[in-house]
Amino acid sequence: MTGDTQSSRTTTERLNSVLRHDLPASLVVFLVAVPLSLGIAVTSGAPLVAGLVAAVVGGLVAGPLGGSVVQVSGPAAGLALVVAELVRTYGWRATCMITLMAGVLQVVLGAFKVARTALAVSPAVVHGMLAGVGVVIALSQLHVVLGGQPQKSAIENIVELPKQIVDNHSHAVAVGVLTIVVLLVWPRLPHLKTIPAPLAALACAALTAGVFGWDVARADLSKGFSEWATPALPSGDWHGIAGAVLLVALLAGVESLLCSVAADHLHDGPRADLDRELTGQGVANLVSGALGGLPVAGVVVRTTTNVRAGARSRWSTMLHGVWVLVFAVGFGWTVTLIPLEALAALLVFIGVRMVNLGTMRGLHGHGELPIYVLTMGAVVVVGLAEGVLLGLVLAALFALRRLTRVSVHVSLEPDDRWHVMVTGSLTFVGVPRLTDSLRSIPAGATVDLDLNVDFMDNAAFEALHGWRLEHERAGGSVAIDEMHDEWYTFAAKGTRVSSAKTPPKAPDRWWLPRAYRRGGPLSAIPVRRSGAWVPSRAEHGGGAVPDLLAGAKDFQRRTAPLVRPILTRMARTQDPSHLFITCADSRVVPSLITASGPGDLFTVRNVGNLVPRYGATPPDDSVLGAIEFATTALNVQTITVCGHSRCGAMAALLSAGEKTSGLPGLERWLRHGDHTLARYILSDPTGEDEGPLDRLCRVNVAQQLDNLRTHPEVARLESEGRLELVGLYFDIGATRVHVLERGGFTPVSGHAAVSLPARGAAPPAS
Template identity: 40%
Template sequence: MTALTQHTDNQDNSPGSRTTWRQTFGKDFTASLVVFLVALPLCVGVAVASGVPAELGIVTGIVGGIVVGLLPGSTMQVSGPAAGLTVLVADTVAKHGIAELGVIVLGAGLLQILLGVLRCGTWFRAISPAVVQGMLAGIGLVLIVGQLYPLMGGTQPSGTWAKLVGLPELTVRALTTPAGLTALGVGVLTIIVTVLWQRTPPRLSVLPGVLVGVVVATAVSVIAGFDLHRIEVGSLHDELRLPDLSLLNAGVLGAAVVFALVSSAESLFSATAVDRMHSGPRTRYNTELIAQGAGNTFCGLLGALPMTAVIVRSAANVQAGAQTKASRVLHGVWLLLFVVLLPGVLGLIPSAVLAALLVHSGWKLLGLKGVAGMLRTDRAEGAILVLTAGLIVATDLLTGTVAGLLAAVIKTAWDVSHLSVTVTPRGDDDEVVVLRGNATFLRLPRLLAVLEGLPLTKHVRLDLTGLRHLDQACQQAIDNWASRHREAGLDVDVIHAP
């Protein structure tokens, strides 16, 4: 306990601070148990969905709790394996193999630390909301499509397109075979209990719905004697491996960069959301990025899954009344004790139950209400969202996200460079040209077309008072045009903003 007191926020050795720690520890202890109960099935489910042993997901949860929990950056945010990285990890393991996963995660962690030291953390807040929402929706779609197979007792094919094509056959088999009906029934029961438990009275809802759903569905499957595929849990020692740096190549380095950027973005987006849930110390983004990098570095050295800050566990931490970092550190301790002392309990959980949890998580990532709202309020932003999500489903996470970012930059450049040019004749010899908006090089062809189209037989009054911005390229073009007009012996009045 002494070690924990040295790392809590605003902690010192004065008697007053020790009294504060004693007052908050009871709430932190209770919150840590709640977060542990939420984290345990999710750590296992994310690992299984990623195509790696379940133990590696728990190792990442332990590191996220103890290592990241002790580091400065955020107070209430909880880190561990995330559903949002499931698709990325599964694709990476399929391409590079599990042996190279540790090298990739290690590289991603070191890159995150470098980004934090260079103070790049706050830049992740500048990403377009349409791209972020599109990325989450795309990940949610891929996650749902993939997890429908174990949910219905089927074998998941490789490739998103193959999964989509196989859904009709999977559905028929699930509804017409005893094995399919059993797996689907247990999975649906998990989702129903998880969702309905959130509507129970406050005294009962202290227990997380995720845990209750898993326990109820698992208990039903065991008592009824259902013949279902269940989680296989071995020894932590057998699965942990040091990274083999001889496996470094261009593909591994590229994957490490993708892991670093995606996990950093997800962690810092989560930090923004979690900060809105409590009135305690705000997240220091660059410091939090270093903490996340340290956690991923440890995970890479152990050959475990990558980590991010996760909104579900973080929200559970806040709602359970956590006061300091002690709650998230203790949740990591409980994970460690559980996997060491009671690993056989995890072997009772059917794969369909964990698949159901991930389908539920994917549905929340999809966020149809937010997608519909964006499509109604801003069609251009909605188009970027759909483009990002669609390309993630059709290709991969990196391609879809980069394409979405490029589209957002192009849209911003278009909006920023909007220029209105109005030409109004005044009598036979005068023209009034009014410019409004932003005169940038992107609008230079249109501006020149209007100015050069004016006859060299009229006096021109060029009104620039409505411009919010006039860049060097447009300024030079206006000066050159005015000079030519004056050389022809005509008057040109250029009116600038005061």
């Protein structure tokens, strides 16, 4: 009975979601899809009804069968040139059969789960192809807007354009200009954004032409679906027909898959199943071809509109197909009111928009703009298939160039040591640059050679190894440090090296203190002499400043290349989830004991990990400011107070001021620990501590959590369940982290999850 109730509740929630979100979104997408489908049918040389058939199939077939819950499929402008050429070569009915066979091929490819392979095509080639198609469409339809006829090629359209502009000043020009003006201005009218700009532009053009009686050509859909064309087998060279089927299948499939990937970035729902998407698109093309429709593909414009309109499930896509079907059957006669010049102007606008400046900027940042530009130019000048092929070749050459690119930096350090940094993939292509750089190092010099390479072939190894042997024979020395897998070391030993690239390895024992790393393992531990601890750096003749500079140099040389990608992405803003308040003790390393990385912890450190109570005297704006910033600007989810064993601040509290004599600043600061001391006096030993100091350190953590709750914003967020307060205790000698729970501190297990205290739970008095 309970299961039936839960199922009924779930069904009701889904229905409410469809009515509240998907139904309105489907109407918005429908209003966008109809004019775009008609325009694409015009530029493809297909019957107008073919565009509506493809839109209906895209909604009712690709919608439920596809792998993306928000993607909207239909006739795509990117395929218009292919379809137009097929119509001219084989005729419309044969083009429908080619579409059907392309759908069958897509279904087969989807069954073999090759969808991910399609994503290996460089986006620069795909975007360049779409931009080239957009330019060709805009050039051809611009002639229609100007009252003329499009030429056979983009070059001819460019050559004839000046004459077209000079000779034609008919009503067609006025309709086209009016349509484009409305398309540009409409999105800037805030109160009218609910009506899609393409629909508004066509309505304004039709209304104006009707009122003023302008002499324009009209679209003809008066017979509705009665003129359906059934597919027929194409006649001609079967090689060309097979190539056409493959081209339609691949172009439509790749465009749909890239659209699905882009759609995943626009919503928080389920991620797209690309193999299912390819299969769904194949079935949709099979059905569209059988019904006399245009090829179907995922369309970015309609998908983006669908998401922005609030769609949350497939119902929006499916309902939009229903509305297109209802329009075509019951209201197809209204299309006769639309001037063809207005549809042409809409296509000019769409074609220009396909040359996306944002995409160009992104490709420029990755050095792929030449691929985009040359692919676009080849599509415009030579042809679609040739342009795509040229783009693929260029993308492969660019990838090969990146894979074989290597940088060699040689510098003379202040201690007369030469530092050489080799970065990239070290292959035979980079050998000339490597050897030229190494020859600049004088004979007999001491050289530190860092190999930050992810691959080294035999030619590169022989060149490097030969130089090293020659340099050492001349009295020099070469110390080689490899940051990735040991390509050079293995090759020098004659060991077979895997050709697979591997991620960089972290520096060995990075977590050790600097003196330990330099002096060897445990032999470098500081010793107690004459009543004082003598650190190993005193034995090595080092100093604090040289140590820090050496550490910075080591970071720059070894660690910076590894963390640069993540820190570059985080350079503009931080988004930590935790405010971590801990002691300034040098032995407590927050990132080490919590296994955190850059951007995880917003850290506050002070003597004794104290949190002054709200309004306390003496005031402390440092901790207060950090709390305010973390809870209001950073919206952290937890605030953690971490104490530790043998805390010097707690020892000073127990000494009743003896250990703070002559330290007035520290004495004033430790007044914020008075509540901790009072709580300690009132508490009883629990058996988990190792003496008075250890018990006071644990009590201090619980008290600081209570002090946090005196801050109004912290208390409010915790009561609302938006913030969690956590207490940790780090036993330095045992290297054990304890978490504060209701019954006291519990050691964190290395094998099981830790149950943190419930939100709003008051910690024990220890």
